[in-house]
Amino acid sequence: MPSKIPRPLSPRHTRLSEDDNSESKPSSNAFAVLMSSHKENDAWKEATVAEDRNFRPTKQNGGRRKAPFYKVLQGMPIAIDAFRYGTIPGVAAYFLTHAHSDHYTNLSSNWKSGPIYCSEGTANLIIHMLDVDPKWVHSLPLDVPSVIPNTGGVQVTPIEANHCPGSCLFLFEGPQTVNAGDSVYKSPYIGSSRTFRYLHCGDFRASPKHILHPAVKDKRIDHVYLDTTYLDPKYCFPPQPLVISACAELARRIVSGRSVSGQEAHLKGQSRTMTSWLMSQDKAITSSTVEVDASAKVLVVVGTYSIGKERIVKAIAHALNSKVYCDKRKAAILRCQSDPELDALLTSNPLDAVVHVVPLSVITSDRIKEYVDRFKGHFDRAVGFRPTGWTFTQPNGSDTLPSISTILAKSRQRQFTYANLSPTRNSTSTYQLYGVPYSEHSSFFELTCFALSFNWGKMIATVNVGSERSRGRMRRWVEAWEKEKKARLKDAIIPYRTPDYW
């Protein structure tokens, strides 16, 4: 088992030093000095060189890639999701936000560059999947600050990220003591008595809960390292909890043989409706009310990556009162997540469960048939769910450059029910496949609500930063948020529907 980090702080330690009055300062923007105008662009250019695809380790380049500036916290000996750069000069603590491969690149049983800090679920996963020596791995308790050894007194609070199991945001608080890392840009704040706060979002799906968290609420955050995967208004997919309920309800209706004709009304105006799709199938359906053959035993198959999307699986299993089956390899990974609810659902007998978890690639018309054929005599039909953020397409005529107020007004109304799920074109009456607009990254709307809801100095993009064009596009949105925040005069949280989503 991973070793525990020493001592979560007692509440009396959670107060910051007296000289920290940065909350009240409108813009004591540390990064503005380091990264203003052309310097910022130069730093990104330096980062682009560091990420060069053709990089080969040689004696001249020190045998390792240089870590870009945004992988090492300004003034602190702390690196985040930076394992591909090996031993980074001056870094005493290596953090991992979650166990997705693009975040732990190069982490393996050979790791010996320093202690790794992460959540308990992530610790279990990297030891199990990557064979990292447990002596390096320190799991951190969620929601409480812990002091990180050898960092000059920096403390960190991990906050659940609403991404994959074990994923977290890290809120760092402490002094600037050292220029660690490879960047030529140095901080002018080393040795100052100020406490700096950095929020690293890793990958996350922003929710009001993140803003309401005691470690974030009413605080001034100097730098936010933002998961900018969908920082583009074309990505305005519906709230996650609504999509999860929609999948569970659709599965329940299909498996119980109930009418799914309700889809017709909801889909009015869209080009294809569930009813029109069913009517075009080989079994001609003449009535507008569609009854599914209740005697046919239906298998529900959910496609997932190595970790992530478990919430859909659990919701469908509960709706069908079923166990969940997956192969041994996948089950071992699921058990790393320390999720008693999921553990209780798992079975090793495929015939014991009407919900099966399979690799995403199985949810195609050919592969699903092949899969269900293995259980001939037990299941006659299958419904396949393929959850991915990319299945959502914007309705025609959508505004590609909406104003912030338009974004807020439109998105807040969004609903999503089972009737919004329509089968893919190559579905048949025996194998129905559904693309599900489900993402474990924030939609553009959620990023906007998140950014407008708290007091921050600098947003630093961590995804899609490879080209100047893409960085420029993202910078314009960050500037639009800054302008909107100024116009609002104070940092009040954007009104939300539930603490789980805006």
Ligand SMILES: [Zn+2]
């Ligand atoms: Zn991820």
